[in-house]
Amino acid sequence: MRTFLVLAAPLVLLAIAAPASAQTVDIAVSPLEISTEIGAEHLLAVSITNRGSEPTGPLVAHLVVIDPSGGASADAEDWTGELNRPLTSLGAGESISLDWDIKPIIRGDFIALITVASVDDASLDPASSPAVYFMVTQPTLLVSGATVPVSIAVPLIILAIGWWMLRTERKRVEELVGVYPNPPVSRAIDR
């Protein structure tokens, strides 16, 4: 027990001595886990609440996308058309709800966050939402089973149609001319 008190006392003192958090904005986001495919659109429901006793002043919400592996480029501006969302001042206890369109464009696991900062009040600490985990897989869309058969069949079909058309035309001309398979018209004229 004494050991516990000795260890806990400095922590209690530190907690008391630390300044009260200036973070007065709470951000809730839903859903917190999204399993999806590249290119699929998702709506993040974001709720921003002023827990303080004063109005916040104008705010800005920003989407951050993190690649925890560091292996791929995760440019948030490619994931959404609205990287920043300017917000009006929130009164004490007031909330605002946003729908954020997000479309992952590369495969992998990513973390998305919504951060909110004051536009003009440096004393208001930026706030961050809970992490939203994206598990993005590659859709099996392009290598259509029909690609190779179509790519082989179409030129062959066109060649066959072309050959048939030319043959039909040649037969028609032969019937018109009468006797010769290849009428030597020019030679006859020359003579």
Add this chain to the structure above:
Amino acid sequence: MNATTIVAGEEISGTWFRGWGPWFAAVVAVAFSGIAIALGYSGQLNLLDAREGLAVVVRMSIGVGALLVVLSMADSISGMRDRSTLEPLLLTPITGRSLLGGKLLAAGSGWVVVFLISLPYLYVIGDGLGTIALAVGLSVVLGALLATTFGAGAAVLSIRSRTNLQTLGVGLLGLALLAIPLLLPASVLRNPIGELLVRADPMSAAQHLIGALIVDEATLASEVSWFLSPVLAALITSWLLWKSARFIELEPGI
């Protein structure tokens, strides 16, 4: 059956039943097949690549169709002058407008054939993207507008040129010049003068539309103003052809 239909029928028959049409169509199909297989076997393919692939097929269909129409229409009158077959034709009761209308319809068949060949490739490359209908629609609308523009423009040149070589040279040079804005760096295209250049050029505007609507998934409402120059170009060149085709001279001067 009116004179335009008779001329169109004869020209189409000459190209597709007795001429080089089927072999050209087979070469186009082989080129489409190459693109489809290259895309299908790309290991790191993502959605963006798939949309780019779809856009390439639409661009190729429109571009090859336009080239085919230019080659056919450039030959329409000046080619006959070169072969000395224009004089007997001018002695027949057919009017210049009927003659060139028929030839333009026949030249348009080249674009139609290229478009029809592209359809199965659009289907296999766009499978799962949900943009096949858009790609087909763009291919039809922009292809028809550009085929009309280039066909009518080449016909006007052909009426005015002394030799077919002259028509072909000017026609292909014009086609190449219209492709230049597409080669400008993106930074130039973002400034107002660069954008104006691309908007004013029907071919570049069409290429922009294909990229914006298929690759970038922009809405039709936001891009509709880009249709202006292809529509205007088709109307202006058709009007010029209508005026020029009134009298076809045996020995013209530019």
